[in-house]
Amino acid sequence: MHVVVPFAATEPKTRLESVLSPVERSAVARAMLADVLCAVVEAGHEPTVVATAPFDLEAELTVDDRVLESVSVVVDDRPLTEAVNDRLPSAEDDDPVAVVMADLALTTPETLEALFAHGDDAEVTIAPGRGGGTNALVVRHPAFRVDYHGASYLDHCAIARERGLRLETVDSFRLGTDIDEPEDLVEVLIHGNETNCAPTRLRELGFELETQDGRVGVVRVGESTQS
């Protein structure tokens, strides 16, 4: 399975600007990317990072040699939809393609294996995100194209329907959790593997869980933001 991991290499995760500086947002985005890539490689695949700008995997990510040897990086500064559509199955090459977002910090090899194996007779398999996003998908037919942003999950269901393609939805807590807003960080600290890059990076930045009035959130203690 071709696995594409789109990555906004410059100024990522702007919706986290209220709690992280630009430098910190870049560090957290790279930590999540590393965790996603490790899960894809452990699931037995060789992902391609489609980055918006040149990106030195070895210099910018804390990953082991097996991941470094298995991951390739291509630079494509076109908008997300165009960059992904150019890598989906086509008349010339109809091999299945998976697209896994780089901010799925809770991803594990098992959840990915379940996604890739789900619904072999479906032309499209989607793991939606909260708020209507498309966190991950597997495309098995050259007639399907993506249209990201907004309620892209609904758009993708409509595109499949209009083109007579069978689309199945994967109900996955882990694949359904993309880290976009400050309130999403609590999921990384609760459900992220403790040794993963993203939980480790957040704790290094001073984030920890806090329970108030029976609700669990994150609080940032200690050092100020890195400018």
Ligand SMILES: Nc1nc2c(ncn2[C@@H]2O[C@H](COP(=O)(O)OP(=O)(O)OP(=O)(O)O)[C@@H](O)[C@H]2O)c(=O)[nH]1
């Ligand atoms: N290659 C590529 N990847 C993108 C682009 N925009 C977003 N991504 C990636 O797609 C995934 C989901 O996008 P978003 O959640 O919007 O990520 P983001 O743009 O860093 O976050 P915000 O700035 O808060 O919108 C993330 O892993 C991004 O790195 C793009 O234009 N090109």
Ligand SMILES: C[C@H](OP(=O)(O)O)C(=O)O
């Ligand atoms: C890429 C985009 O992510 P969001 O902007 O919804 O986080 C989408 O899922 O369509």
